[in-house]
Amino acid sequence: MSPRGPLELGLPFDASTHGALVDALLAENERFDFLLLGLMVALIAFVLVRFGRRHKASPIAETRRSRMLVVAVALGIFVLIDGALLFGSERVMRTWLWNFEAIEANPQTVRIEVNAHQWAWDFRYAGADGAFNSPDDPLSWNEVRIPLGRPVHFQLASTDVIHAFALPNFRVQTEVIPGRIQHVWIEAKALGRFEIACSQHCGASHYKMRGVLEVMAPDDFERWARTASQRAGTAHDPEDPGQRWGWAWRRP
Amino acid sequence: MRGLGSTDHKVLARRYLWTGLFMLTFGGLLAMVLRWQLAYPGRPLPGGAALTPHGYTGVFTLHGLTMVFFAISPLLLGAIGTFVTPLLIGAREMAFPKLTRLSYWIYVAAIALLFSSLFARFGTGTAGWTSYPPLSTGLGTPGWGQTAVSLAVLVVALSSLLGAVNLVVTVVRSRAPGMHWMRLPLTVWSLFFASILLVLFTPSLFAATGMVLSDRIFGTRFFLAGAQAVAGGGDPAVYLHLFWLFGHPEVYVLILPAWGLIGDLVAWFSRRPAHWYRATVYAMAAVVALSGLVYAHHLFTAGLSPMLGRAFMALTLIISIPAEILFLNWLLTLWRGSIHLSSPMLAALGGMVVFGLGGITGLPLGAVATDVVLHDTLWVVGHFHLTMAGATFLALCAALYYWFPKMFGCALNERLGQVHVVLSSALFLLVFIGLLVAGYAGQHRRLFDPYQYAFIEHLLPLNKAVSHAAFLLALVQGLLVFNVAQALLRRQPVEANPWRVGTLEWTHGSSALPLVLRGAHELSQPEVERALGRDWIGQAEALPESPDETEALAS
Numbered sequence: 001m002s003p004r005g006p007l008e009l010g011l012p013f014d015a016s017t018h019g020a021l022v023d024a025l026l027a028e029n030e031r032f033d034f035l036l037l038g039l040m041v042a043l044i045a046f047v048l049v050r051f052g053r054r055h056k057a058s059p060i061a062e063t064r065r066s067r068m069l070v071v072a073v074a075l076g077i078f079v080l081i082d083g084a085l086l087f088g089s090e091r092v093m094r095t096w097l098w099n100f101e102a103i104e105a106n107p108q109t110v111r112i113e114v115n116a117h118q119w120a121w122d123f124r125y126a127g128a129d130g131a132f133n134s135p136d137d138p139l140s141w142n143e144v145r146i147p148l149g150r151p152v153h154f155q156l157a158s159t160d161v162i163h164a165f166a167l168p169n170f171r172v173q174t175e176v177i178p179g180r181i182q183h184v185w186i187e188a189k190a191l192g193r194f195e196i197a198c199s200q201h202c203g204a205s206h207y208k209m210r211g212v213l214e215v216m217a218p219d220d221f222e223r224w225a226r227t228a229s230q231r232a233g234t235a236h237d238p239e240d241p242g243q244r245w246g247w248a249w250r251r252p
Numbered sequence: 253m254r255g256l257g258s259t260d261h262k263v264l265a266r267r268y269l270w271t272g273l274f275m276l277t278f279g280g281l282l283a284m285v286l287r288w289q290l291a292y293p294g295r296p297l298p299g300g301a302a303l304t305p306h307g308y309t310g311v312f313t314l315h316g317l318t319m320v321f322f323a324i325s326p327l328l329l330g331a332i333g334t335f336v337t338p339l340l341i342g343a344r345e346m347a348f349p350k351l352t353r354l355s356y357w358i359y360v361a362a363i364a365l366l367f368s369s370l371f372a373r374f375g376t377g378t379a380g381w382t383s384y385p386p387l388s389t390g391l392g393t394p395g396w397g398q399t400a401v402s403l404a405v406l407v408v409a410l411s412s413l414l415g416a417v418n419l420v421v422t423v424v425r426s427r428a429p430g431m432h433w434m435r436l437p438l439t440v441w442s443l444f445f446a447s448i449l450l451v452l453f454t455p456s457l458f459a460a461t462g463m464v465l466s467d468r469i470f471g472t473r474f475f476l477a478g479a480q481a482v483a484g485g486g487d488p489a490v491y492l493h494l495f496w497l498f499g500h501p502e503v504y505v506l507i508l509p510a511w512g513l514i515g516d517l518v519a520w521f522s523r524r525p526a527h528w529y530r531a532t533v534y535a536m537a538a539v540v541a542l543s544g545l546v547y548a549h550h551l552f553t554a555g556l557s558p559m560l561g562r563a564f565m566a567l568t569l570i571i572s573i574p575a576e577i578l579f580l581n582w583l584l585t586l587w588r589g590s591i592h593l594s595s596p597m598l599a600a601l602g603g604m605v606v607f608g609l610g611g612i613t614g615l616p617l618g619a620v621a622t623d624v625v626l627h628d629t630l631w632v633v634g635h636f637h638l639t640m641a642g643a644t645f646l647a648l649c650a651a652l653y654y655w656f657p658k659m660f661g662c663a664l665n666e667r668l669g670q671v672h673v674v675l676s677s678a679l680f681l682l683v684f685i686g687l688l689v690a691g692y693a694g695q696h697r698r699l700f701d702p703y704q705y706a707f708i709e710h711l712l713p714l715n716k717a718v719s720h721a722a723f724l725l726a727l728v729q730g731l732l733v734f735n736v737a738q739a740l741l742r743r744q745p746v747e748a749n750p751w752r753v754g755t756l757e758w759t760h761g762s763s764a765l766p767l768v769l770r771g772a773h774e775l776s777q778p779e780v781e782r783a784l785g786r787d788w789i790g791q792a793e794a795l796p797e798s799p800d801e802t803e804a805l806a807s
Contacts, residue, residue, distance in 0.1 A: 003706070006713040011625075012694040013707075022621050029616045030692065033609070040608045044601060047586045048593070051522070057590035057776040057787070061525035066584055070528060074576040081612075082569040085619035089565065092621035098558045159479035161387040162488055164553065164628060168694045168707060171625050175554045177488050178386055179477025182555045195705055199628040199696045201380045203392060204306040207699040 015194055015215065016170040017149075017187040018096040023171070025088040032081050096185075097172070100252040103151040103185055110146060110221075114156040115245050116163040116176040119205040121196060124246045127229040133246035135236035138228035142211040144196070146188060147221035153185040155250060164200035167213060173199050183252040188215040259349035264356050265335030266659060271360065272327035279318035284726055285311050291719035293701050308700040309378035314366075316381025317401065320502070321408045322366065324644050326359055328509040329412070329450075332651045333419060333443045335659060339757035340440050342428025342766045342792070347421040355415040362408035369400035377401030380698065382495060385475030385488050389467045399468050406461050409454050416450035419443060428756070428792070430768030434533070435791065437755055437772035438526065441533050442512025445540045446505045453501040453544060460494035492551055500547035504539055506640050510607065510647030511536060511578055514600045517650055518582050519773040520753045521597035522589025523787050526773045527581045535574035535581075542571045552623045561620055568618035575611050579604070590776070590787075594751070595669030599650035602677030603643045609681070610638025613688060628698075631691030634684045642680035649673055649732070656739070658757055663746040664739045672731040679725035686718035752788050759790030766792035 014023055051057075093099070103109045113132055115122035123144045127136035146152045156165055158176040166173035170186040196211030216224065237243060258264065288295070289303050296302045303311070334352060338345055346352050369376040374395035379388035383402060386392055423444045427436075463474040467486075477485040519526040526532065548556060548564040556564070582604055591597070613635040616622035626632060653669050656662075691697075695708050695715075702708045702715075749758040754774055760766045768791050774780070780789045783796050 004710040006710050008710060009689050009693045009714070011692065022625060025619070025622050026616065026625065026692075029622065033612050036612050037609050040605060043583060044586070044605065047583070047589075048591055048601075051586065051589050051591050053590060053592055055588075055590050057522060057524040058588035059524060059776045059778060061773075062528040062584070067528055067531070070531065070577055070580045070584065073580055074573055077576055078569075078573050081615060082572060082618075085615055085622065086565065086569055089619040089621035090562070093558065093562075097621060097624065098561070157478070161392045162384050166628070166696070173553055173624060173627060177477070177554065178479075179481060179485055179487055180489065180555060195707055197696055197705060200384075201309070201698045202387060204304075204309055204378070204700075206309075207305065207701050207704055210704055 012168040013190075013194075014169065014171070015188055015190040015192065016172075017189045018092070019171045019189075021088070021092050021095070025085065025092070028084060028088075029081070036077075100153070100183060100185065103153055104251065106151055109151040109153050109185075111153050111155070111249060112144060112146075113246050113249075114144075114154050114165060114176070116156060116158040116165060116198070117160050118203050119198070119209040121165070121209070121211045122245065125225065125228070126249070127232060128226070132249055133244055135238070136229045136233040137246060138225070138232045139243065142196075143214065144211065145214045145216055145221060145224060146186075147218040148188050148191055148215050149218060151185055151187050153183070156182045156184070157247070159245075161202045162200050163198050163202045163209070166197040166199035167194065168197060169194040175200055181247075181250050191215050191217065257353070259345075259353045261334050261338055261346045261349065261352055262659070264352050265331050265333075267356055268326055268330035268334060268359070269659075271356075271363070272323055272331055275318055275363065276323040276327065279315055279323050280726060280729070282311050282315035282318065284723065286315065287719035287722045289700065290702070291716040293703060303700075305700040306375070306378065309380075309698070310376045312698055313377050313380050313401070317366070317377070317405065319641065320381060320506070321405060321412075322359075322363060324506050324640065324648075325412060327648050328506070328644060328651075329419070329443065329446060330356070330359065330415060332648070332655070333447075333509065334415070336651075336655060336757060337419060337422055337440060337443055338426065339658070340437050340755055340772075341423060341426060342431050342756045342760060342768060343422065343426035344763075345426075346418050347426055348418050351414055351418045355411045355418065358411040358414070359408060362404045362411060365400050365404035365407060369397040369404070372397030372400065382499070383461070383464060384495075385464055385467065385491050386477065386480065388464050389475055391476070391480055399465065402461055402465050402468070406458065406465070409457050409461070412450050413454045416447035416454075419447040420451060428766045428768055430766075430792070432768075434530065435768055435771040437512070438515035438529070438532060439509070439512040442508040442510075442515075442536060445536050446508040449501045449505045449508075449540055449543060453498045456494050457498035457502075460491050460498065463494075464491070489551075489554060492554055493548070496547040496550040497544060500550065501543040503636070503640055504543045506644055507607070508536060508539070510603055510643050513647045513650055514582055514603050514607075515578070515585075516772065517596050517600035517654065518585045518589075518604075519775070520751060521592045521594055521600070522586050523592070523775045524585065524589045524773070525771075525775060527584035527587075529771070529773070531577055532581050535577040538574040539571060542567060542574075546571050546618075549618050549623065552620050553627045565618060565620050569615070572611070572615060572618070579608055579611075593670070594653075595664070595666055595673055596650045596654035596751075598670050598677075599646045599653060599673040602673055602680075603646035603650065606638050606646060606677060606680055607643035609685075610635055610643060613638065626691060628696055629691035630687040630695045630697055633697050634687035634689075634691055637684045637687065638680070642677075642684060646673065646677060646680070649676070654751065655757075656736075657746040657750050660740060661746070662739055662743045663750070664735050668731055668735045672728060672735065675728045675731075676725065679721055679728060682721045683718055683725060686714060686721065690714055690718070752786070754788050754790045754793070756791055760792055768792050769794070 113124040123140045125138045156176045158178045164175045174182045174184045198209035377398040466472045474486040546568040549568045776787045
């Protein structure tokens with residue numbers, strides 16, 4: 001990805017199949033915010049000029065009409081803006097964010113376990129045997145590879161404090177809380193290297209808890225996964241408990 | 253100096269004011285340190301050393317704690333609230349004067365605890381003002397610095413709770429004869445509602461912070477989980493629920509007084525009654541009722557069940573309706589008014605705009621899909637600073653400029669006040685719109701060096717601009733300091749009712765209890781203008797019935 005200029009202030013590059021829905025909501029909302037801010041300032045400015053010191057104040061607190069205006073505008077804004085956010089968000093949640101059923105059943109789904117700790121990300125794949133916490137699990141630190149166009153289901157745990165696994169280019173993040181397993185899934189629509197951020201204050205080096213997520217072509221990914229699993233099998237040390245941080249895959 | 257043992261609400265309110273302003277200054281300087289680091293990463297602070305990553309975490313922790321617990325509510329509730337409430341309702345004193353004194357001194361003790369943490373070997377608390385465990389337990393933040401900070405929060409919360417009980421009982425029991433609920437100034441309603449929230453929800457903070465302290469001091473395992481849970485563990489998510497069950501109502505505690513003040517000031521300085529007063533009161537009540545039911549929007553990314561997530565999303569979006577009603581009522585009060593742009597009025601108008609923008613930027617945070625993108629980014633920081641810092645600070649300025657003559661018996665320089673308030677409003681908007689933009693572009697919060705991330709690198713110029721605006725905002729506050737200092741030194745006398753309104757603090761001179769006859773915004777009423785030749789009448793002032801009485805009064 002090419003570096004951005006100081007005035008390129010839009011959302012980060014969208015590498016996610018599902019990002020468009022969210023981005024539309026966000027862009028719409030940003031437009032509303034500018035519009036409402038402008039309207040507010042204009043109205044107040046108008047009022048200050050039109051009804052200055054010299055204007056004779058109206059003694060009537062409110063009329064039935066003015067009350068109805070308040071109700072109409074308040075409900076109108078609620079229905080238009082809040083409504084758009086509510087229904088748009090519900091659509092995102094149903095089709096992707098909180099919908100794990102589709103990908104659980106899908107044999108194409110890549111499953112990855114993530115161990116968050118101060119101050120790095122450990123990644124674990126199931127390997128050729130399809131089981132986690134077995135000798136052939138490829139392990140990596142701060143770097144994770146995923147295939148293009150296939151669902152990738154992350155399961156996350158933390159061993160020490162609360163972290164948060166954030167993928168700005170995929171419009172998703174989840175807090176990772178010790179004692180619990182969290183779930184998040186994405187599907188990439190663009191090749192490249194994207195950043196993983198920790199977005200929950202987790203200590204002095206929280207700002208450096210950065211990872212890289214690499215999206216590969218599906219065939220390249222398969223080739224890599226096979227080789228990595230073989231290498232992991234040979235490199236596996238049964239005496240090293242530090243390698244066995246994985247767990248049996250949980251259903252969301 | 254009045255006796256340290258004084259229970260006089262006016263004396264204690266002024267003490268709250270000076271102490272609160274001191275803490276506000278301290279918190280503000282901490283913010284300048286953060287902005288320095290974000291504008292000039294790694295550069296030594298003026299006159300000092302460069303900030304370290306550990307130091308940075310201490311600075312943003314203290315900044316948040318100071319502002320939320322030790323500055324805004326002690327100033328709005330402790331200083332302004334304690335000063336004006338008895339006066340506005342026609343009471344001689346708070347319901348429990350000794351409790352007022354106790355609250356203040358507990359607040360001072362909490363400050364001492366907070367500052368003591370700076371002397372701990374590993375420094376002050378560094379777990380953020382939210383103190384999430386396990387980071388806030390001995391695992392994440394060893395040493396007695398964090399313990400002292402958590403203890404300070406507990407103690408200051410106790411001070412707030414006691415003050416809140418005092419204020420609630422005062423408003424319920426000590427209103428003068430004729431001061432019906434619907435004749436109260438909106439400021440009193442808002443302070444009353446804020447205090448009810450404190451009474452209801454501070455216990456949740458006690459529980460959450462108490463359990464963290466217990467884990468730190470007594471070796472309990474309420475929040476220890478993961479690798480630490482070698483002998484049965486706890487659940488840090490419980491803390492999140494308990495903390496935010498307090499934390500969300502707390503933001504309404506902070507903004508309610510601002511809402512009440514703005515509502516009153518726009519009426520008084522438009523010289524007309526507040527538009528649909530009743531709806532404003534009910535809207536504030538609705539916010540109080542809903543505030544405990546929306547808190548888990550802070551937990552959308554923490555693994556809430558989808559059902560709970562959807563419920564909290566719906567409720568959070570609904571709570572925007574009462575806020576919209578408040579804003580529209582302010583606007584319609586200005587409409588057809590006779591607007592006097594005094595310094596309190598300009599502050600109220602600035603607060604209106606700042607809050608208006610701040611409020612609507614909260615909407616995407618209330619919807620799950622957009623919150624998942626914006627959570628923990630500077631969008632959130634921009635949103636809550638516009639509402640909790642900008643609007644509340646401007647409301648505080650409004651209150652100070654408005655009641656200064658009553659508090660100190662002398663006048664502030666009006667022109668200086670107007671300039672201060674207009675510049676502050678503009679700069680608040682500039683700084684925090686900058687943060688909104690940075691957050692939208694992806695910059696996360698609480699990062700010592702955000703430019704570690706390639707996708708953020710291009711935001712350094714924006715951050716620099718925001719910091720420069722922030723430094724300017726800080727400098728502009730010098731106008732307020734100068735104004736107050738020169739007023740107190742010169743002690744220029746001021747008339748008894750400088751703003752020409754009817755509320756009791758200006759119009760009720762005698763020591764006898766007033767008999768209240770009307771509401772707080774009876775302005776520009778034709779019968780008053782005919783009978784008395786002015787557009788205001790005291791809340792307890794008898795309106796002459798016959799022309800004979802009018803002549804007698806006029807002579």
